[in-house]
Amino acid sequence: MVNGIERPLDLLNQSKGKEILVNLENGSQVVGKLLAFDIHINIVLDNTKELEKGEIKRNIGLAFIRGNTITYISPAPATS
Amino acid sequence: MVNGIERPLDLLNQSKGKEILVNLENGSQVVGKLLAFDIHINIVLDNTKELEKGEIKRNIGLAFIRGNTITYISPAPATS
Amino acid sequence: MVNGIERPLDLLNQSKGKEILVNLENGSQVVGKLLAFDIHINIVLDNTKELEKGEIKRNIGLAFIRGNTITYISPAPATS
Amino acid sequence: MVNGIERPLDLLNQSKGKEILVNLENGSQVVGKLLAFDIHINIVLDNTKELEKGEIKRNIGLAFIRGNTITYISPAPATS
Amino acid sequence: MVNGIERPLDLLNQSKGKEILVNLENGSQVVGKLLAFDIHINIVLDNTKELEKGEIKRNIGLAFIRGNTITYISPAPATS
Amino acid sequence: MVNGIERPLDLLNQSKGKEILVNLENGSQVVGKLLAFDIHINIVLDNTKELEKGEIKRNIGLAFIRGNTITYISPAPATS
Amino acid sequence: MVNGIERPLDLLNQSKGKEILVNLENGSQVVGKLLAFDIHINIVLDNTKELEKGEIKRNIGLAFIRGNTITYISPAPATS
Incomplete structure (x- = not known):
């Protein structure tokens, strides 16, 4: 399950195309499919939902x- | 719909000339047509409205x- | 009206010598004539008024x- | 017990594959097995639990x- | 009155040896004679007074x- | 007592292997034996206690x- | 009294070995004899007292x- 994670960004790389849960500093949460990220941890989600x-x-x-x-960011639990 | 987004800034690039919704750290929201942005995510909007x-x-x-x-920034839903 | 804005700082450049409205993080607003700015968005206003x-x-x-x-910064509405 | 810690990141290095307790600025705590970290102290945990x-x-x-x-981060006390 | 201000730091340069009013992020104000400043906008005032x-x-x-x-910083109004 | 402190990090260097008291921005305090630090003032303590x-x-x-x-950080008063 | 202050750090340099009053962002104050400082304005005080x-x-x-x-930092008023 955790194969191939040697650097923190590896988890984001493995999560591309999958649902992730993103926790923001203001306490809110968004969930969506990870399309892209960069080294500043800027990310783009598709089908994003505020929770x-x-x-x-x-x-x-x-x-x-x-x-x-x-x-922090975590792979989203299956919601379907 | 999500073709061509490989890096986060690609979404902003695709949104040029279109309406976007910008959420600010103080909790307020502005909507407007995206004219320009840079790598610091400084942006210029036209026909901006505070919500x-x-x-x-x-x-x-x-x-x-x-x-x-x-x-965060998202393409604005059609409002007309 | 929005001719010539390709990068965010172009708007500030076009606003030199004109009135702008500056919104500060503490929630206050100042208005004044833009004399100068730099890439850190440090700015100098003349005839500044706190609103x-x-x-x-x-x-x-x-x-x-x-x-x-x-x-954020926006060209000030005509106030005279 | 503290052998081999000459630089702060040495503690994180020694903690790889072990449970750590991470205290966040918003006052919350998470615990999990440390899989990876970088010089920005970005970290990836497995089997993470919010406390x-x-x-x-x-x-x-x-x-x-x-x-x-x-x-701050500390090796988690045995919880089993 | 505004001659010679092409960059923001020009205003600070012109204010050397004169009284300035400095507004701090915590909402307090100090006034004093500007002796020195650097590009980080660190400044030294003489005869400083908290207001x-x-x-x-x-x-x-x-x-x-x-x-x-x-x-923000502004030339202090004459107080004598 | 203060011999040899020419730069701020010299105090941390002299404190290696000794108890220090660390004050955090959230108002809490921790005390422990200083094992390591770097130029970002990241530090590792042993036998750490929250106060x-x-x-x-x-x-x-x-x-x-x-x-x-x-x-801020200070050598801890003798507590034994 | 203000001779020789051309850059902000000159004031700190002149204050070495003397008492200074340091105001912290959390609103508290400490006073002590300035032993050392660096360009990040990290400082070491001796005989420090919280006020x-x-x-x-x-x-x-x-x-x-x-x-x-x-x-901000200021030379401490004589307290003896």
Whole structure:
């Protein structure tokens, strides 16, 4: 499961095309399919949804998230 | 729909000339047509509007937004 | 109206000698004539006025504003 | 026990494959097995759990934690 | 009055030896004679006074002010 | 007592292997034996203890503390 | 009195071996004899005392203060 993660960005690389959960510094959460990221941890998600207490609050679609506002990122649990 | 997004800035590049929704660190939102951006995510919008709870609060016109104050950016839903 | 804006700083360049409205991170606003700016978005305004809820609160005259404290900048609406 | 720690990152290096406790700037804590880190103190944990007052609040699985949000890190006490 | 200000630091240069009003991020204000500054906007004032609601609260004398804590600077109105 | 301190990091160098008291930006304090530090003021402590109002609140053992979260550091008073 | 201050760090240089008052971003103050500083405004004080409303609250002895937490520094008024 954790094969091939030698550097932190390897996890993001493995997550491309998959759903991830992004926690922001202001306490909110967004979930979406990871399309792209860079070394500043700027990321682009597709089919992005804002969550509130685990519930979907708003559909955003495509989103560019600035790396500086991110606390942590994890592969999203299956939600379908 | 997500063709051609390999790096985060590709989404901003594709959004040039289109309406985007910009979420700021202080919790406010602005919407406007993306005219220009740079690698610091400084952006210029035209026909900018400040939103409050999804409603237009104020028309600003042209606006330069400093990248450091931005949380995330998404293509704006059609509003016309 | 938006001719010639290819990079974010182009808007500031076009605004030299004109009134701009500067929104600061602490929520306050200042308005004044843009005399100079640099790549850190440090700016100098002439005939600067602090605003509170859109009303002039204080005349400051010349002012040096540190870029790091700026949220966004827009050409000021005509006030005369 | 403290052999071989000459530079701060040596402690993280020794902790690879072991459980660590990560304290975040927002006051929350996560615990997990350290898989990778870089010089920005970005880290990847496996089997990550969010803690609240020392109790497990949520299982996250794999997690990428941005270094800028970390206060301090310590080897986790045995919890089994 | 605004002759010779082509870059933001020109205003600080013109203010050397004169009284300036410095607004800090924590909301407080200090006034004093500008002796020196650098590109980080670190400044040294002489005959520095802390203000509270425009009134002198405390005499500080010489002061080194770290640029990162400054919001904006303006030439002080004549106070004698 | 203060011989040999010509640069700030000299104090940290002299404190290696000794107890230091570390004050963090969130207002908390930790005390422990300084094992290592770098130019970012990232530090590793051994036998680390979290303090609350001067009392030991929790034993942490080894700890990596990110420099950016530190306010000030002082040699700890003898506590045995 | 202000001879020889051409750059901000000159004031710190002149203050070596003398008492200075350091104001921190969290609103607290420390006073002590300046032993060393660097270009990040990291400083080391000897015979450091924490102040509260101008009164000595705690004796700290030697202290390393991280530059990023400093608001301003001034030569301390004679206190003996």
